[in-house]
Amino acid sequence: MKKLLLSVLSLVFIAGVGNVGAESRDYISIVGSSTVYPFSTVVAENFGKTTKFKTPKIESTGSGGGHKLFGAGVGVQHPDITNSSRRIQKSEVETAMKNGINEIVEIKIGYDGIVIANSKKAKQFNLTRKDIFLALAANVPNPDGTPTVVPNPYKTWKDVNPELPAMAIEVLGPPPTSGTRDAFVELVMETGGKKFEFIKAMEKADGKQFKSICHTVREDGPYIEAGENDNLIVQKLDANPNALGIFGFSFLDQNADKLQGSVVEGVAPVFEAIADGSYPVSRPLFFYVKKAHVDQIPGIREYLKEFTSEKAWGDEGYLTDKGLIPMPAAERKKYSDIANNLTPLNASDL
Amino acid sequence: MNKPENTTSGSVRTVDLVQKGLARRYKAEKRFRRMGLCAISFSLLCLAVLFISIFGSGYSAFQQTVIELDIVLDPSGLNPNNLAGADFNGLVKTALYNMFPEVKDRGEKKKLLSLLSSGAAYKLADFVKAHPDRIGKALSLWVPADDDVDMLMKGHINRNLPETERRLNDQQISWIEALEEQGKIKKKFNTTFFTAGDSREPELAGIWGATCGSFYTLVITLILSFPIGVAAAVYLEEFAPKNRFTDIIEVNINNLAAVPSIVFGLLGLAVFLNFFELPRSSSLVGGLVLTLMTLPTIIIAGRAALKSVPPSIREAALGVGASKTQMVAHHVLPLAMPGMLTGTIIGMARALGETAPLLMIGMVAFIVDIPGGFTDPSTALPVQIFLWADSPERGFMEKTSAAIMVLLVFLVIMNSAAVYLRKKYEKRW
Structure with a gap:
């Protein structure tokens, strides 16, 4: 019995390890942003079901982690594609060049809105980016009007803006490692900060000081880092009608019966408003392809074709069902041409 | 002669001492046992809460909403030697449109189609591959419904909410109710969950x-x-x-x-x-x-x-x-x-x-x-x-x-x- 078990186990082992060290990979390996993950996985699944190729493997590593893995070198042990919820940085391109990756193809796939939402049990908020900056920055302009900053004294939304309800400021949001947080800080906090003349002047004069004021989120309680799990934020908001949450539009779209997005600068976060650019807090999403891998790993061209097809990213495509905001037709045409011709990214454009 | 007296008085003292401390010792004993009992019941309670909350929110996943389609396997589009090229999606669409002949508008058709899972066509394809002899005949097949329909059928989405707050609109719900009346929508044991790999569609995902x-x-x-x-x-x-x-x-x-x-x-x-x-x-x-x-x-x-x-x-x-x-x-x-x-x-x-x-x-x-x-x-x-x-x-x-x-x-x-x-x-x- 023992011998039988042992031989069965070793057979299983040999059968499984037999193909170790195979120098090729027959599936596409994708890494990168957790924001793009829901979209690229849908494309990958459809691609796997409708073509003869294997379904690509997709890891959700975050944008920064994805670029690091992507730029590590050329060869089957390195990923072929990285998803990114921001544009690739110059330094990342330089690292990739140093590791022998000379041609990177950049594909923009669409837009994602960042929403500030609360439970439907409470009233809808009507915010400006200045309000949000004042409520969440660690240091805010002195309320007495002098051009200095003081530690954030505001406790309720009413303190920030008399038109807002007298509710304690309580915001659940992503931690600094998240791409959503990067985009939120850039699109909301920076713009909010620039509403003050002396902070705006600082941007040119003292960039470091400007960043430290606009990018530092308060840590005295009102802003609660809720982890990378957006579903957790959704559940907490449902349980606590006094709190606001910051997360990607697709989660609001899926939970429209429980949550409502706050109006920002007079525009509510609905599909149409994000698509036409009138909702101010939206960002482009990208993925990057290693050109050297294209004919080494089977299926990359076909995967690009699937992703850039109208049935995927078009106005009525299946990605919009998952919450992706499509690009205008002309922009779609531009990037599907890039995908077809594999036009590499020019580092000087960044 | 003093000795026995000493012993008696000594033993009396011991007994007294023991008697005096006895109540306190019994109490300590009881207290200790009660503390142990409390610790165990607390951990059992936590375990029960965990199990109940997991079971309460998870048991419905073992069921899956399916919709019955009457499909005619038209032999003109189905070559038994080249089934990969066949338009199974088209067959599924036609079958669904035939059930609701009053739906004409393109937008409405799209809404109707969204009741079905994207896995419906794959299900049909698998069936035809397994039974090529059925080509040319009509059959009725239970195919998976979309996850939104599934959530509605399981009561996770409230039908009485205003239309804008639901992922399914009034018309879609009326179609589902029509299907319910005809007995063409039901919940069955979810085998997909135990046989499939991961998927981005909840109704097709398995472990x-x-x-x-x-x-x-x-x-x-x-x-x-x-x-x-x-x-x-x-x-x-x-x-x-x-x-x-x-x-x-x-x-x-x-x-x-x-x-x-x-x-x-x-x-x-x-x-x-x-x-x-x-x-x-x-x-x-x-x-x-x-x-x-x-x-x-x-x-x-x-x-x-x-x-x-x-x-x-x-x-x-x-x-x-x-x-x-x-x-x-x-x-x-x-x-x-x-x-x-x-x-x-x-x-x-x-x-x-x-x-x-x-x-x-x-x-x-x-x-x-x-x-x-x-x-x-x-x-x-x-x-x-x-x-x-x-x-x-x-x-x-x-x-x-x-x-x-x-x-x-x-x-x-x-x-x-x-x-x-x-x-x-x-x-x-």
Whole structure:
């Protein structure tokens, strides 16, 4: 019995390890942003079901982690594609060049809105980016009007803006490692900060000081880092009608019966408003392809074709069902041409 | 003569003392027992809350809403020799439109079509491939409904909410109600959940892929860590000289058992992926990393089991002329085996529930295909739970709880096997 078990186990082992060290990979390996993950996985699944190729493997590593893995070198042990919820940085391109990756193809796939939402049990908020900056920055302009900053004294939304309800400021949001947080800080906090003349002047004069004021989120309680799990934020908001949450539009779209997005600068976060650019807090999403891998790993061209097809990213495509905001037709045409011709990214454009 | 008096007075004093303290001691005894009882009931309560909340939100995942379609397998579009090129999606669409002939508008048709899962066409394709003789005939087939419909049927979406706050509009609900009247929509046992790999559509997602990944990972872990662990334990306990060097080794092993598991993941990334260039995301690397993690547990349990074998056994074996190796192999090891196995199973159970080290070696990934070997990319059960918990679709919430239930079932089986083995083979000396 023992011998039988042992031989069965070793057979299983040999059968499984037999193909170790195979120098090729027959599936596409994708890494990168957790924001793009829901979209690229849908494309990958459809691609796997409708073509003869294997379904690509997709890891959700975050944008920064994805670029690091992507730029590590050329060869089957390195990923072929990285998803990114921001544009690739110059330094990342330089690292990739140093590791022998000379041609990177950049594909923009669409837009994602960042929403500030609360439970439907409470009233809808009507915010400006200045309000949000004042409520969440660690240091805010002195309320007495002098051009200095003081530690954030505001406790309720009413303190920030008399038109807002007298509710304690309580915001659940992503931690600094998240791409959503990067985009939120850039699109909301920076713009909010620039509403003050002396902070705006600082941007040119003292960039470091400007960043430290606009990018530092308060840590005295009102802003609660809720982890990378957006579903957790959704559940907490449902349980606590006094709190606001910051997360990607697709989660609001899926939970429209429980949550409502706050109006920002007079525009509510609905599909149409994000698509036409009138909702101010939206960002482009990208993925990057290693050109050297294209004919080494089977299926990359076909995967690009699937992703850039109208049935995927078009106005009525299946990605919009998952919450992706499509690009205008002309922009779609531009990037599907890039995908077809594999036009590499020019580092000087960044 | 004074002596007896002394004893009596002395014994009286003792009795008095005992009597005086007795109430206090009884009280202390009761208090202690009550505290123990409280601790146990508190932990049972926590466990009950956990189980009830998981079961309450997860049991519905074992059911799946399906819709019956009357499909005519038109032979003109279906060539039995080339089924891959057939338009199964078109057949499904036609069948659904035929059920609601009043729907003409293109937008309305799209809404109607969204009641069905994108898996409906694949289901039909599988059926036709399995039964090519049915081509040219009509058949009725139950196909999966979309996850929004599924949520509505299970009562997770309130039908009475205003239209804008639901993912299904009034018209779609009226279609569903029409289907309900005709008995063409029902809930059935969800086999997909146990046979499919991961998917981005909750109604098509299953845990079989993750279970296979966990199985392959654990096989590697077991066949590496058990022999190495037992050999290390035997050598350290029976053969190694007792000196400072072995002391250092012992301290290190105990230390390793307490190292956070993410550290082993980082080690695996540096050694197995970057240095040996083993395939990323494979259960081979996962198993190697988990081996490192479980080895200390097995060695410590193994040494404890060896220590509990009484020295008389060893001496008797040596006394009748056995060599040291024979003594260990024939007598000590068989007697220590139940304890070692228990330790191994508990170590395996821990490895089964581990996510953190797998994160570093790329096993936290979206993988649809069922892994077929040790080098195929794969995930593991706890990783699947983590991924589903992070998905925006409502349908994944119940899937998450259901996957936790499956993981718990495996853990309970493994731990009760450990208890059973211990009860059955344990010898008391």
